[in-house]
Amino acid sequence: MKCWASSLGDCADGMSREHYVSDGIFDGESITAFGLEWCRDEPRTISLKSAVAKILCAKHNSALSDFDGEAARLSKFLVSEVYRQPTVEARVKINGRLLEKWALKTFFNLGYLRALHREQPNAIEPPDSLIRYLYCNADIRDGIGLYHVSHSIGASSLEAGVSWNVIRTIDQPNQVVGLTFVFYGVRFAVITEPVRAEGKIQSMGLVGEFDFSKSEVAYRPTSISFLGLSAAKKSIELEW
Numbered sequence: 001m002k003c004w005a006s007s008l009g010d011c012a013d014g015m016s017r018e019h020y021v022s023d024g025i026f027d028g029e030s031i032t033a034f035g036l037e038w039c040r041d042e043p044r045t046i047s048l049k050s051a052v053a054k055i056l057c058a059k060h061n062s063a064l065s066d067f068d069g070e071a072a073r074l075s076k077f078l079v080s081e082v083y084r085q086p087t088v089e090a091r092v093k094i095n096g097r098l099l100e101k102w103a104l105k106t107f108f109n110l111g112y113l114r115a116l117h118r119e120q121p122n123a124i125e126p127p128d129s130l131i132r133y134l135y136c137n138a139d140i141r142d143g144i145g146l147y148h149v150s151h152s153i154g155a156s157s158l159e160a161g162v163s164w165n166v167i168r169t170i171d172q173p174n175q176v177v178g179l180t181f182v183f184y185g186v187r188f189a190v191i192t193e194p195v196r197a198e199g200k201i202q203s204m205g206l207v208g209e210f211d212f213s214k215s216e217v218a219y220r221p222t223s224i225s226f227l228g229l230s231a232a233k234k235s236i237e238l239e240w
């Protein structure tokens with residue numbers, strides 16, 4: 001497969017091996033995937049070593065490491081502050097664009113590998129405009145990017161790692177336009193269409209035990225607050 005960022009015209013250093021999901025988030029050897037259609041019946045554990053694929057050249061792969069680093073910083077905060085020290089108030093500042101870019105490139109990796117749903121006929125090719133956003137910080141249109149889906153963190157929702165559900169268009173059911181994902185207990189969505197998607201996300205309704213129709217959805221949120229297990233306030237400030 002060719003590098004999915006090859007439209008930039010500056011691929012270099014040969015093909016690298018990119019994991020399905022970045023190593024910065026998953027310290028272990030494998031991840032357990034839920035929610036995606038090809039593993040809906042039962043969680044499927046993917047060996048990172050066997051899942052590596054040649055989908056980015058070395059130059060364009062290494063250029064994504066800042067995104068992985070920011071997502072890893074958020075996962076460390078959630079693991080250490082929410083799960084291990086739930087009684088202490090804590091906050092973290094996160095670069096919203098880096099986190100958004102991590103989510104977008106994860107979506108493109110999974111889509112390019114046809115891993116988003118079982119009958120996905122064709123690889124999702126990242127559009128040039130979004131490749132230029134990821135690598136060159138080009139402007140993107142309103143509606144594309146990261147959403148927060150309100151979700152109170154409680155004992156029943158403690159989750160390590162990341163799980164996903166695909167978002168499809170309503171009029172063309174086979175077209176995947178984004179993902180919702182639970183990131184160490186905090187729920188987000190990432191959308192690739194230039195249309196505000198709050199309503200589309202809420203219209204997913206009941207998925208598993210989560211009712212999207214009762215959630216509040218915020219595009220590019222600047223602050224996410226929630227209570228830890230002991231009512232100590234935890235907050236994530238996102239700078240855009």
Ligand SMILES: [Zn+2]
Binds near residue numbers: 003011057058060
């Ligand atoms: Zn490349």
